[in-house]
Amino acid sequence: MRRTALLAIGATVYALAAWTVAPGFYDGFGPPQPYNWTCPPPQAGANESPSSGHLTIKVIGGVSDANSAFTDDGQLVIGFLPGAFVVEGKTSINVDIKPLQSCPQPAGLHFVTNVYLVSASATLDPQKSANLVLRYSNLEPDPSTIYTATDPNGQWTAMPRSQQAQPFTIQTRTTTFGYFAAGYPSSSPPPGAVTIGGGQVLPIVVAVLIVVVVLAGLPLAILRRRSR
Amino acid sequence: MIETLRVRSATRAGLLSLFVVAVEWSRALIAQQPGLTFAALLLGGGVLAVAAVGWPPERLGLGTSRFGLRVLGGIALGAVLLLPAAARASAVPLLPAGLATAAVAVSIGEELAFRGALYAVLQDLGGAPLAITGSTLLWTLAHVLSHPPEFLGAVAAAGLLLALWRWACKDLVAPIVGHVVADLAL
Numbered sequence: 001m002r003r004t005a006l007l008a009i010g011a012t013v014y015a016l017a018a019w020t021v022a023p024g025f026y027d028g029f030g031p032p033q034p035y036n037w038t039c040p041p042p043q044a045g046a047n048e049s050p051s052s053g054h055l056t057i058k059v060i061g062g063v064s065d066a067n068s069a070f071t072d073d074g075q076l077v078i079g080f081l082p083g084a085f086v087v088e089g090k091t092s093i094n095v096d097i098k099p100l101q102s103c104p105q106p107a108g109l110h111f112v113t114n115v116y117l118v119s120a121s122a123t124l125d126p127q128k129s130a131n132l133v134l135r136y137s138n139l140e141p142d143p144s145t146i147y148t149a150t151d152p153n154g155q156w157t158a159m160p161r162s163q164q165a166q167p168f169t170i171q172t173r174t175t176t177f178g179y180f181a182a183g184y185p186s187s188s189p190p191p192g193a194v195t196i197g198g199g200q201v202l203p204i205v206v207a208v209l210i211v212v213v214v215l216a217g218l219p220l221a222i223l224r225r226r227s228r
Numbered sequence: 229m230i231e232t233l234r235v236r237s238a239t240r241a242g243l244l245s246l247f248v249v250a251v252e253w254s255r256a257l258i259a260q261q262p263g264l265t266f267a268a269l270l271l272g273g274g275v276l277a278v279a280a281v282g283w284p285p286e287r288l289g290l291g292t293s294r295f296g297l298r299v300l301g302g303i304a305l306g307a308v309l310l311l312p313a314a315a316r317a318s319a320v321p322l323l324p325a326g327l328a329t330a331a332v333a334v335s336i337g338e339e340l341a342f343r344g345a346l347y348a349v350l351q352d353l354g355g356a357p358l359a360i361t362g363s364t365l366l367w368t369l370a371h372v373l374s375h376p377p378e379f380l381g382a383v384a385a386a387g388l389l390l391a392l393w394r395w396a397c398k399d400l401v402a403p404i405v406g407h408v409v410a411d412l413a414l
Contacts, residue, residue, distance in 0.1 A: 021378050206311055213307065
């Protein structure tokens with residue numbers, strides 16, 4: 001009985017400890033997700049500097065084209081809808097993405113991506129927000145939020161998170177330009193929302209394991225009881 | 229006589245600890261090199277399994293009695309290990325198919341080394357408490373180079389859970405099955 005209780009305590013301790021870091025269980029077998037770091041973590045190995053990006057968007061008939069700006073290494077992608085910019089007589093709009101050459105870690109936050117400055121020669125129409133996607137590495141815990149700031153050493157604001165489209169990416173919608181980085185509150189590591197059975201493969205795998213244990217365990221328990 | 233045996237056990241435990249930690253650190257460093265992940269995992273698993281050579285299967289917890297229950301316990305352990313990740317909203321990538329064989333090899337190797345040979349030698353030295361805490365601490369230390377610091381708490385807790393099972397059920401089959409299932413799924 002004491003052994004069972006200690007085993008249950010061990011399982012509880014594990015669940016609590018695993019819950020504090022996303023994804024929850026990770027044995028490091030998958031190759032590291034390629035990421036070009038401004039400040040590489042010690043386990044990153046060889047590292048290349050992160051890339052910048054530039055895009056010129058045409059304005060046709062007073063409406064800016066739909067297009068996406070991205071860094072050459074694909075670590076930040078920002079997509080614009082048709083007419084996303086307030087063009088004010090411009091014939092084209094320049095969008096620039098530059099990785100910050102330092103790694104600010106504001107109080108209470110832990111960034112797991114580089115900090116990028118996204119700027120443009122026109123402002124965004126507040127009604128037509130741009131979709132911003134940041135890629136991250138599995139050498140750091142998953143981020144919970146994208147943060148933005150007008151000054152990297154100033155106040156950072158959490159942005160609403162959009163539905164994740166691909167592994168190792170986080171996305172949001174923005175109507176302003178400035179500095180962007182993904183991370184999580186350092187006081188409470190990323191909690192992750194509970195969406196059991198939320199369309200991913202892993203919840204199905206776990207559900208199948210539990211069903212197997214229950215289905216196979218019952219006859220085994222009955223057989224064991226009969227044999228006594 | 230008893231003191232001699234104790235010194236011999238301590239020496240054995242020390243050497244085995246050094247061996248498994250050195251293998252795990254080497255594996256982690258080699259796996260970081262482009263194109264060497266598969267080879268590092270496969271070879272690392274094989275070399276770790278060498279730690280169990282010479283031990284009677286029963287001492288490692290590898291008996292065959294109630295084998296069905298042991299396997300079932302392993303599946304349950306796998307479910308427990310994966311539950312926190314499964315309950316999260318983020319898209320969790322599954323292990324690339326090409327690494328599956330290597331993941332199985334290293335999972336088995338790690339269990340044979342940590343909850344098998346290392347547990348047994350530490351148990352000889354200081355009983356179950358030393359075996360559980362010692363194997364868990366060394367397991368965590370062994371993952372320092374392959375895991376970001378933030379993950380080490382969860383790694384330690386997983387090691388503790390597997391070591392507690394090894395102690396409570398005198399079984400290594402379930403930790404092997406659970407570890408393999410968890411690593412294949414994530």
